[in-house]
Amino acid sequence: MLGSSRMATELIPKANAMGYSPDICSYLTADIGAYLEKVSPLAKIFEGIQGPPKPDVLVFNTNQCRDVQDWFNFYGEEYDVPVVGVHSYVGVQEVEAAHVKSIARQMEDLIPSLAHVIGNTFDMDRFKETVALSRECSELWKQVLDTAAALPSPLTFFDGTTLMGAAVVGRGTQRANDCYRTLLAELNQRIADKEGAIEDEQFRIYWDGMPVWGRLSAHAKMFASLKTNVLASTYCNSWIFSALDPDDPFNSMARAYTELFIVRADAPKEAYIRNMLEFFKVDGIIYHDAKTCPNNSNCRYGMPQRIERQSGIPSLTINGDLNDLRLISDEQTKTNVEAFIEQLAENK
Numbered sequence: 001m002l003g004s005s006r007m008a009t010e011l012i013p014k015a016n017a018m019g020y021s022p023d024i025c026s027y028l029t030a031d032i033g034a035y036l037e038k039v040s041p042l043a044k045i046f047e048g049i050q051g052p053p054k055p056d057v058l059v060f061n062t063n064q065c066r067d068v069q070d071w072f073n074f075y076g077e078e079y080d081v082p083v084v085g086v087h088s089y090v091g092v093q094e095v096e097a098a099h100v101k102s103i104a105r106q107m108e109d110l111i112p113s114l115a116h117v118i119g120n121t122f123d124m125d126r127f128k129e130t131v132a133l134s135r136e137c138s139e140l141w142k143q144v145l146d147t148a149a150a151l152p153s154p155l156t157f158f159d160g161t162t163l164m165g166a167a168v169v170g171r172g173t174q175r176a177n178d179c180y181r182t183l184l185a186e187l188n189q190r191i192a193d194k195e196g197a198i199e200d201e202q203f204r205i206y207w208d209g210m211p212v213w214g215r216l217s218a219h220a221k222m223f224a225s226l227k228t229n230v231l232a233s234t235y236c237n238s239w240i241f242s243a244l245d246p247d248d249p250f251n252s253m254a255r256a257y258t259e260l261f262i263v264r265a266d267a268p269k270e271a272y273i274r275n276m277l278e279f280f281k282v283d284g285i286i287y288h289d290a291k292t293c294p295n296n297s298n299c300r301y302g303m304p305q306r307i308e309r310q311s312g313i314p315s316l317t318i319n320g321d322l323n324d325l326r327l328i329s330d331e332q333t334k335t336n337v338e339a340f341i342e343q344l345a346e347n348k
Contacts (some may be wrong), residue, residue: 002030003213011037012064025067026323032074033035036176057117059110065295084113088257093265095258103254123333130172131253132246140180141167142240147187148231152196153204154187157227158220159197161211161235167239176191202227203344206277208234209288210296210322215330218274222334230278234261234273235296262295270307271297277313279310284344285315285334286337314347316340 001078002008008026011033016022018036034040045155058072069085086106089099108236111122119294144163148155163183164307170176190196205223207230214221223230243259245252257263261272277285287299294300304315316336321327 001032003323004216006214007039012324024292026321028067030323043209052064054079055081057081058232061088063088063152063257063260063263066238072306073234082113082326084110088263091257091262091265092263095255099258100251100254103258104250107250125301128246128249131244131249134172135244137167137176138241138244144180144184145236147191149216150191152201153231154190154197156197156231157207157233161216162235164239175342192279194213198224198229199230200227202340203283204281205230206282206285208285210235210276210290211292212320213326214329228341232276254287265304272304273307277311282313286311287317289317289319292320292324312341
């Protein structure tokens with residue numbers, strides 16, 4: 001929200017001044033900066049809400065990145081509340097039983113600390129119900145994203161970055177699942193009516209890496225003007241957890257979080273992207289090299305070149321950031337994208 005509201009750029013230096021490097025996650029630095037300045041985008045949207053509520057406990061999982069641990073530890077000290085978490089594997093080739101057992105044990109070990117905080121006992125039946133709802137949400141969200149395989153696509157990547165909200169913060173609730181059922185019905189109707197998200201769709205693009213949150217609208221309009229649909233991504237699929245199983249909640253959660261794209265080695269990542277390119281009938285790939293997010297920038301060690309050799313699909317790397325707009329050149333991005341689309345036109 002700080003990125004989309006374009007508040008982040010002014011807040012990041014506040015965290016830098018406290019010793020948080022400008023090179024680390026700009027989610028972390030923007031959020032800490034907002035806390036220090038006592039501002040929040042929530043206050044602009046919801047009357048009576050000044051910002052996030054004070055937590056009773058903070059729970060992290062490093063399967064996105066280690067920065068989450070440092071981020072939550074800052075608030076643990078500020079609010080004097082316990083911080084507990086799960087330390088995930090990175091660079092995973094094949095997900096093995098030892099990985100699953102280790103992560104599942106870490107999750108189970110959280111129970112005593114959390115039970116002490118809330119003053120209640122762990123309810124396995126309710127836990128299984130929540131995992132079941134989460135699995136259903138995951139399946140519905142996948143079906144939503146998969147509608148983009150239609151010609152023309154009824155959906156764009158930029159739509160997905162906002163529509164994923166229910167899967168991110170509402171997973172495990174009936175309301176999130178009802179939301180996606182309504183959305184899926186609308187998208188399927190658009191497919192039946194051959195109503196594309198982009199008028200006269202000519203080119204189909206896969207986006208790998210983080211969105212540029214402060215440029216969602218600008219980028220959506222730029223690609224639409226080029227009759228190009230950025231229609232699928234690695235990022236929006238981060239909220240699909242197909243391994244979840246309510247009959248085996250801890251092990252299935254551990255497997256789901258260890259199968260996640262971001263913690264995998266390059267070989268399984270490349271296989272995943274190749275499958276996506278084929279499924280969505282993609283003409284080109286755009287990699288976003290986000291300055292403060294190396295974990296979600298997959299273009300720094302030759303992957304674009306390897307995938308292009310394997311698939312024959314050309315790619316473009318754009319330099320920028322998820323939150324810090326000082327690290328983005330809008331003119332350079334526009335020039336490079338226009339040249340890339342011209343290249344795709346010549347290849348057709």
